[in-house]
Amino acid sequence: MNETTLCPRLAKAMDLIGKRWTGLILYQLLDGPQRFNEIESALPVSGRLLSERLKELEKEGLVERKVYSEVPVRVEYSLTEKGQALEGAIRNIETWATGWL
Amino acid sequence: MNETTLCPRLAKAMDLIGKRWTGLILYQLLDGPQRFNEIESALPVSGRLLSERLKELEKEGLVERKVYSEVPVRVEYSLTEKGQALEGAIRNIETWATGWL
DNA sequence: ATCATAAGTTACTTTTTGTAATTAAATATA
DNA sequence: TATATTTAATTACAAAAAGTAACTTATGAT
Numbered sequence: 001m002n003e004t005t006l007c008p009r010l011a012k013a014m015d016l017i018g019k020r021w022t023g024l025i026l027y028q029l030l031d032g033p034q035r036f037n038e039i040e041s042a043l044p045v046s047g048r049l050l051s052e053r054l055k056e057l058e059k060e061g062l063v064e065r066k067v068y069s070e071v072p073v074r075v076e077y078s079l080t081e082k083g084q085a086l087e088g089a090i091r092n093i094e095t096w097a098t099g100w101l
Numbered sequence: 102m103n104e105t106t107l108c109p110r111l112a113k114a115m116d117l118i119g120k121r122w123t124g125l126i127l128y129q130l131l132d133g134p135q136r137f138n139e140i141e142s143a144l145p146v147s148g149r150l151l152s153e154r155l156k157e158l159e160k161e162g163l164v165e166r167k168v169y170s171e172v173p174v175r176v177e178y179s180l181t182e183k184g185q186a187l188e189g190a191i192r193n194i195e196t197w198a199t200g201w202l
Numbered sequence: 203a204t205c206a207t208a209a210g211t212t213a214c215t216t217t218t219t220g221t222a223a224t225t226a227a228a229t230a231t232a
Numbered sequence: 233t234a235t236a237t238t239t240a241a242t243t244a245c246a247a248a249a250a251g252t253a254a255c256t257t258a259t260g261a262t
Binding site for chain 3: 138151172174175
């Protein structure tokens with residue numbers, strides 16, 4: 001086990017995307033801003049992990065969180081420019097999936 | 102938690118790629134056929150998980166395993182056409198990583 | 203017989219996930 | 233006043249996956 005010449009940025013990207021549910025959450029957000037429950041309903045992910053993943057993605061600047069003080073509260077998540085920039089990669093995976101799986 | 106209309110192929114693709122080390126292993130194999138120890142040295146993955154991941158990828162038809170009965174034995178792993186077809190997605194992630202991380 | 207080497211596998215600990223119940227905040231209703 | 237509703241989480245605990253290091257297997261050279 002060593003890290004020799006592995007590009008740290010690629011390693012970080014793969015670590016982010018290669019985390020369970022992250023890819024699907026980003027894919028879901030390509031459809032536009034969505035609230036917590038919408039994402040939870042669209043994917044087979046539990047609230048616990050969805051919350052955790054969204055926090056990570058927000059911290060990494062891929063996702064933005066907006067709170068609307070309505071009743072009951074509404075929280076919307078959307079892709080930032082940085083997150084949106086992953087669309088090509090995600091669409092590529094989608095295309096591969098339909099062609100090879 | 103439900104699965105509503107989520108595309109099963111995309112879900113499977115994300116499950117494959119979204120498994121720790123899988124993305125980097127595939128990326129490494131884009132350089133051409135490599136033996137077990139080469140991959141292990143190039144990435145911060147342990148032999149235990151590398152072995153497990155390569156088995157999964159072989160089972161899914163993305164990677165081919167060839168044994169050369171030399172002394173000591175040589176085992177080479179390479180991408181199949183199906184695995185190679187992921188190059189676009191992987192390169193896309195690489196580009197994103199260098200641009201945004 | 204002993205050693206060397208590549209490619210794993212095993213045993214054991216730590217971390218991450220899955221699941222379900224619970225909480226917080228802000229009203230509306232009985 | 234007390235209870236109910238709804239969204240967005242958080243907590244507690246069990247199960248699964250990952251990290252680490254030592255061990256095994258196969259084959260032939262010394």
